[in-house]
Amino acid sequence: MSRWIVLLIDLGICVFAFTLAYLLRFNFSIPPHELKPVAYTLPLVLTVRALSFYFSKTHTSIVRFTSSKDAERIFLVVTLGSFVFAATSIGTFFTSIRLFIIPFSIIIIDYLLTLVVMIGARGLIKALYMEQKNPSKAKRDVIIFGAGEAGVIAKRTLDRDAGTKYHVSAFVDDDQNKTDKKLEGVTIYHSDQLKELLETKEIHQMVIAVQNISSARKQFVIDTCMDFNIRVLNVPPVDRWINGELSFRQIQSVKIEDLLERDPIKLDMIAIEKQIKGKTVLITGAAGSIGSEIARQVAAFKPKLLVLLDQGESPLYDLELEMKERYSLNNFEVVLGDIRNAHRMGNVFRTYQPDILYHAAAYKHVPSMENNPSEAILVNVNGSKILADLAVEHGVTDFVFVSTDKAVNPTNVMGASKRLAEIYIQGLSKQQSKTKFITTRFGNVLGSNGSVILRFKKQIAEGGPITVTDPEVSRYFMTIPEACQLVLEAGATGSGGEIYIFDMGKSMKIDDMAKKMIRLSKLELDKDIKLVYTGLRPGEKLKEELLANEENTKPTHHPKIMIADVRQHEWEKTSSEIDVLISMFADQNNEEIVKKMKALVPEFKSSNSIYEALD
Numbered sequence: 001m002s003r004w005i006v007l008l009i010d011l012g013i014c015v016f017a018f019t020l021a022y023l024l025r026f027n028f029s030i031p032p033h034e035l036k037p038v039a040y041t042l043p044l045v046l047t048v049r050a051l052s053f054y055f056s057k058t059h060t061s062i063v064r065f066t067s068s069k070d071a072e073r074i075f076l077v078v079t080l081g082s083f084v085f086a087a088t089s090i091g092t093f094f095t096s097i098r099l100f101i102i103p104f105s106i107i108i109i110d111y112l113l114t115l116v117v118m119i120g121a122r123g124l125i126k127a128l129y130m131e132q133k134n135p136s137k138a139k140r141d142v143i144i145f146g147a148g149e150a151g152v153i154a155k156r157t158l159d160r161d162a163g164t165k166y167h168v169s170a171f172v173d174d175d176q177n178k179t180d181k182k183l184e185g186v187t188i189y190h191s192d193q194l195k196e197l198l199e200t201k202e203i204h205q206m207v208i209a210v211q212n213i214s215s216a217r218k219q220f221v222i223d224t225c226m227d228f229n230i231r232v233l234n235v236p237p238v239d240r241w242i243n244g245e246l247s248f249r250q251i252q253s254v255k256i257e258d259l260l261e262r263d264p265i266k267l268d269m270i271a272i273e274k275q276i277k278g279k280t281v282l283i284t285g286a287a288g289s290i291g292s293e294i295a296r297q298v299a300a301f302k303p304k305l306l307v308l309l310d311q312g313e314s315p316l317y318d319l320e321l322e323m324k325e326r327y328s329l330n331n332f333e334v335v336l337g338d339i340r341n342a343h344r345m346g347n348v349f350r351t352y353q354p355d356i357l358y359h360a361a362a363y364k365h366v367p368s369m370e371n372n373p374s375e376a377i378l379v380n381v382n383g384s385k386i387l388a389d390l391a392v393e394h395g396v397t398d399f400v401f402v403s404t405d406k407a408v409n410p411t412n413v414m415g416a417s418k419r420l421a422e423i424y425i426q427g428l429s430k431q432q433s434k435t436k437f438i439t440t441r442f443g444n445v446l447g448s449n450g451s452v453i454l455r456f457k458k459q460i461a462e463g464g465p466i467t468v469t470d471p472e473v474s475r476y477f478m479t480i481p482e483a484c485q486l487v488l489e490a491g492a493t494g495s496g497g498e499i500y501i502f503d504m505g506k507s508m509k510i511d512d513m514a515k516k517m518i519r520l521s522k523l524e525l526d527k528d529i530k531l532v533y534t535g536l537r538p539g540e541k542l543k544e545e546l547l548a549n550e551e552n553t554k555p556t557h558h559p560k561i562m563i564a565d566v567r568q569h570e571w572e573k574t575s576s577e578i579d580v581l582i583s584m585f586a587d588q589n590n591e592e593i594v595k596k597m598k599a600l601v602p603e604f605k606s607s608n609s610i611y612e613a614l615d
């Protein structure tokens with residue numbers, strides 16, 4: 001509709017409201033002497049309204065998409081116009097003109113009628129349009145979990161989005177006081193009634209709209225919905241809304257990570273800030289999943305300089321752009337380099353003189369290292385040794401080494417190489433007092449490069465099959481931010497020489513994870529997608545461990561962080577033997593290299609590997 005027609009309709013509403021105001025004021029029987037002033041007051045009222053509507057552009061908005069902003073503009077414009085009428089009437093009352101005196105009762109009635117009819121008409125047209133666009137019979141029923149402010153905003157978002165076909169049929173909330181009440185015309189049910197609700201109503205989707213829901217509660221809701229094959233969506237945190245407003249596209253499907261995440265960790269922020277603020281921090285493997293997240297978290301503590309080191313040119317460049325654009329960080333340097341190159345690393349230390357080093361660079365894929373033991377030694381052992389020696393030489397105060405649970409009772413070359421790095425670093429820690437060496441161990445990280453989650457997502461997107469090595473394989477998981485938070489906490493509070501292990505929660509069967517991801521994707525196992533078991537890969541365990549058989553743990557100040565009481569090694573002998581192992585790289589004899597590794601790490605027993613013959 002033309003905006004000029006909208007303006008004429010608005011002026012017609014003003015005529016109607018002004019006339020009805022007079023009729024109501026005089027009980028539908030206007031005295032003749034009161035009719036005479038209307039002949040000049042009505043044109044003046046229309047003139048004021050027309051000018052105010054024109055300059056405020058109330059007629060230019062598309063009526064069927066009327067929003068609260070449009071209603072707010074109408075309210076301000078109509079209120080201003082009525083104030084003009086009142087001021088003019090007061091002014092003319094004290095002069096001899098007496099031509100524009102409108103009774104205040106009529107001004108008030110006219111104001112209320114104009115406001116209600118103008119906004120109400122727009123709301124009615126929008127409602128009729130939405131109903132015609134998406135008839136209620138064609139709409140899908142949705143339940144919103146959370147009858148708070150976020151729940152209301154989620155409902156309004158679903159209602160106003162012309163591209164959606166959803167009808168909010170119920171709210172569900174944990175608050176008993178809200179039960180059986182109505183919110184925007186929709187009944188609120190208690191969460192104990194959720195299962196019954198899903199059984200009796202034909203629900204298509206559940207939207208979780210609680211900002212601070214506990215992980216256990218979230219998992220309960222998701223698991224319950226999955227039992228009824230109902231898709232679950234999640235409202236993002238408020239700080240990710242665009243300009244403070246939630247859009248429908250931001251309400252995303254629940255991911256497998258949401259089922260595995262745990263309640264936020266409470267960190268000793270003061271200790272971490274005291275350690276990092278104003279210091280030069282070097283991060284190796286900075287372009288990787290762990291290294292890049294450590295960089296993001298360290299940046300928040302205002303280091304003097306952040307040095308990001310990696311050998312991957314493209315991912316390092318991507319990280320550089322992210323730091324500039326997303327975090328507006330300027331006090332950082334990007335260094336392309338290989339930790340195996342002692343000369344290059346020496347120059348890095350001389351140039352930047354780091355105070356703190358987070359060492360996350362490593363080869364981590366078990367099958368790759370099983371096929372390339374010499375590379376595992378050169379990077380995971382020699383690279384770590386080069387960095388540790390340089391840290392002592394250049395007076396680095398804190399050296400935090402990111403290790404893995406695969407270093408415990410290793411069954412593969414990768415795990416054994418990381419265990420050798422642990423042994424060297426822990427031994428070096430006792431030989432000097434300049435540098436505080438801290439080692440951290442944790443399991444698989446959700447969403448990290450090459451992780452099982454990403455592989456399953458890719459396989460599902462391609463239509464399957466999903467491949468799992470063994471139905472009994474289980475792993476510990478934690479999110480990338482959680483892992484990096486614990487690394488920072490351990491680095492800030494450790495005294496040196498410790499091997500920290502983290503509370504990984506319960507291990508999860510990979511088979512169960514794959515099946516849940518299939519259900520979250522609204523697919524049916526063996527109908528839409530197949531699950532295939534391929535057998536354990538070389539060096540792979542059925543179950544991961546965080547502690548070796550001979551190790552025990554000691555508690556720390558943090559309930560999720562423990563210190564492993566590991567077997568000690570004789571420094572002189574171990575150091576020289578590791579040097580011998582590294583020198584074996586030149587001969588490229590994989591069997592001899594692995595044999596030497598087994599001699600240095602007696603608990604290293606190969607599994608499903610050609611190197612079992614060496615045990």
